[in-house]
Amino acid sequence: MDNxxxxxxxxxxxxxxxxxxNISFSIKKNEIIxxxxxxxxxxxxxxxxxxxxxxxxxxxxxLNNKDIEKNxxxxxxxxxxxxxxxxxxxxxxxxENLIVYGKLYGVKxxxxxxxxxxxxxxLDEIIYSITGELSSGQKNRVSLAKAxxxxxxxxxxxxxxxxxxxxxxxxxRTFIENYQNEKGNSILLxxxxxxxxxxxxxxxxxxxxGSIIDYGEPNKLILKHGxxxxxxxxxxxxxxxxx
Amino acid sequence: MYGLFLRHFYLIKSSFPxxxxxxxxxxxxxxxxxxxxxxxxxxxxxxxxxxxVILTCAIxxxxxxxxxxSFNMLFLEEIWSRNFTNLFIAPLKIKEIIVSLIFTxxxxxxxxxxxxxxxxxxxxxxxxxxxxxxxxFLFLSLYIFGITLGLLVSSGLLRYGPSFExxxxxxxxxxxxxxxxxxxxxxxxxxxxxxxxxxxxxxxFDEARNILMNGDVDYTKIYFAYFLxxxxxxxxxxxxxxSFSRSREKxxxxxxxx
Numbered sequence: 001m002d003n004x005x006x007x008x009x010x011x012x013x014x015x016x017x018x019x020x021x022n023i024s025f026s027i028k029k030n031e032i033i034x035x036x037x038x039x040x041x042x043x044x045x046x047x048x049x050x051x052x053x054x055x056x057x058x059x060x061x062x063l064n065n066k067d068i069e070k071n072x073x074x075x076x077x078x079x080x081x082x083x084x085x086x087x088x089x090x091x092x093x094x095x096e097n098l099i100v101y102g103k104l105y106g107v108k109x110x111x112x113x114x115x116x117x118x119x120x121x122x123l124d125e126i127i128y129s130i131t132g133e134l135s136s137g138q139k140n141r142v143s144l145a146k147a148x149x150x151x152x153x154x155x156x157x158x159x160x161x162x163x164x165x166x167x168x169x170x171x172x173r174t175f176i177e178n179y180q181n182e183k184g185n186s187i188l189l190x191x192x193x194x195x196x197x198x199x200x201x202x203x204x205x206x207x208x209x210g211s212i213i214d215y216g217e218p219n220k221l222i223l224k225h226g227x228x229x230x231x232x233x234x235x236x237x238x239x240x241x242x243x
Numbered sequence: 244m245y246g247l248f249l250r251h252f253y254l255i256k257s258s259f260p261x262x263x264x265x266x267x268x269x270x271x272x273x274x275x276x277x278x279x280x281x282x283x284x285x286x287x288x289x290x291x292x293x294x295x296v297i298l299t300c301a302i303x304x305x306x307x308x309x310x311x312x313s314f315n316m317l318f319l320e321e322i323w324s325r326n327f328t329n330l331f332i333a334p335l336k337i338k339e340i341i342v343s344l345i346f347t348x349x350x351x352x353x354x355x356x357x358x359x360x361x362x363x364x365x366x367x368x369x370x371x372x373x374x375x376x377x378x379x380f381l382f383l384s385l386y387i388f389g390i391t392l393g394l395l396v397s398s399g400l401l402r403y404g405p406s407f408e409x410x411x412x413x414x415x416x417x418x419x420x421x422x423x424x425x426x427x428x429x430x431x432x433x434x435x436x437x438x439x440x441x442x443x444x445x446x447x448f449d450e451a452r453n454i455l456m457n458g459d460v461d462y463t464k465i466y467f468a469y470f471l472x473x474x475x476x477x478x479x480x481x482x483x484x485x486s487f488s489r490s491r492e493k494x495x496x497x498x499x500x501x
Contacts, residue, residue: 014494048497051332055491076334087325089250096253103246104333146329 010059037207083158090132105150137168276301313348314393
């Protein structure tokens with residue numbers, strides 16, 4: 001299968017800190033890869049570089065064989081992102097936000113797209129609500145709608161179910177699964193929810209101190225490290241050499 | 244580009260307090276200067292028979308102030324709403340962001356200033372339109388300088404993050420004394436005169452006063468103001484691009500979004 005995203009020897013240092021140290025990995029089409037690691041291990045920096053928000057100190061990021069640094073706008077059309085730490089304009093209604101982002105991403109038939117998103121993400125009841133007045137779960141669904149408004153070939157999910165109740169969390173996970181099956185896109189999922197990663201991801205990257213310390217299918221990693229589940233693998237790997 | 248304009252248009256149209264806030268300050272400012280103008284025109288030889296000089300200059304200065312602040316506000320709005328990351332990961336070229344903010348800032352400025360200008364006629368018997376066609380040139384020149392200042396402050400916000408916010412508010416107050424808005428440049432001490440001569444504001448306001456007091460137009464001053472404006476605008480655009488690049492290196496963009 002083709003690698004849709006290819007990271008080659010990616011390195012980032014700023015403020016005298018080596019945030020990401022020569023990491024390499026790839027994501028194939030129709031694949032969900034999990035990005036795991038403790039806080040401050042370099043996950044957000046890696047995602048930031050893929051999104052073009054950070055300039056790599058060295059290394060390459062290729063999206064569909066095109067260097068992101070050299071084709072920033074072209075590649076951004078094919079990427080999207082969701083994070084609980086990034087919000088949509090609070091004073092706008094859900095529909096206004098979706099129209100704005102539809103326009104920014106050059107979506108052709110925006111009304112048709114909004115109808116599709118309303119249907120898939122249960123937005124009908126809140127479409128005319130003010131975004132800032134929604135509950136966390138509702139906001140999350142709206143952010144997800146924004147994240148898929150351009151039918152991204154690469155979707156970056158940074159803790160997409162953080163602070164959601166179990167029902168909404170499950171709804172989001174099921175949606176991601178179904179959406180990925182329907183569109184066949186590539187997804188990079190950064191999460192601290194190990195069961196979520198086990199459920200959604202075909203492979204997992206374990207990061208620590210800016211480096212990838214292990215990589216593989218969740219089941220194989222569990223077997224390799226002789227643990228019961230991914231959470232135990234995570235704890236074993238991240239606590240290694242620490243006091 | 245249209246999407247970004249739409250984002251701010253929705254924001255303005257959905258909030259009556261926001262519209263009121265946009266109108267309130269220019270109106271108060273102009274009413275205040277209207278009365279001061281009335282007083283000076285009655286008791287000052289310099290402003291004799293030129294009732295609208297101070298008020299016209301106040302309106303022009305407010306136009307400059309609003310256009311610059313509007314540009315900064317649009318930028319700050321994205322930071323406050325934690326929407327910065329979403330904006331900068333959208334497939335928008337930097338020049339598209341700049342152009343979009345320029346037009347949106349104009350909308351904000353006009354919403355605030357048009358009602359204030361309208362009330363000057365019935366309240367003080369003064370119409371800024373007396374400046375005639377050159378008014379358009381003066382407004383455009385001021386708008387370019389306002390946008391230039393907005394770009395410089397936004398470059399600082401990009402480079403240094405929200406901590407640069409205070410500069411956004413104080414940038415114009417710093418230049419106001421040197422801009423010679425209400426008085427000729429000769430009033431300034433020699434050293435300040437040298438500095439002031441590098442600002443387009445001096446030529447714009449001097450020409451506004453000249454038109455109102457003498458009734459003729461000296462286009463050389465208007466052209467020179469444009470010449471300076473273009474230099475500053477090009478510098479500010481370059482600085483904006485450099486700040487964007489630097490913020491990608493230093494990680495300011497990603498930290499600002501969260």
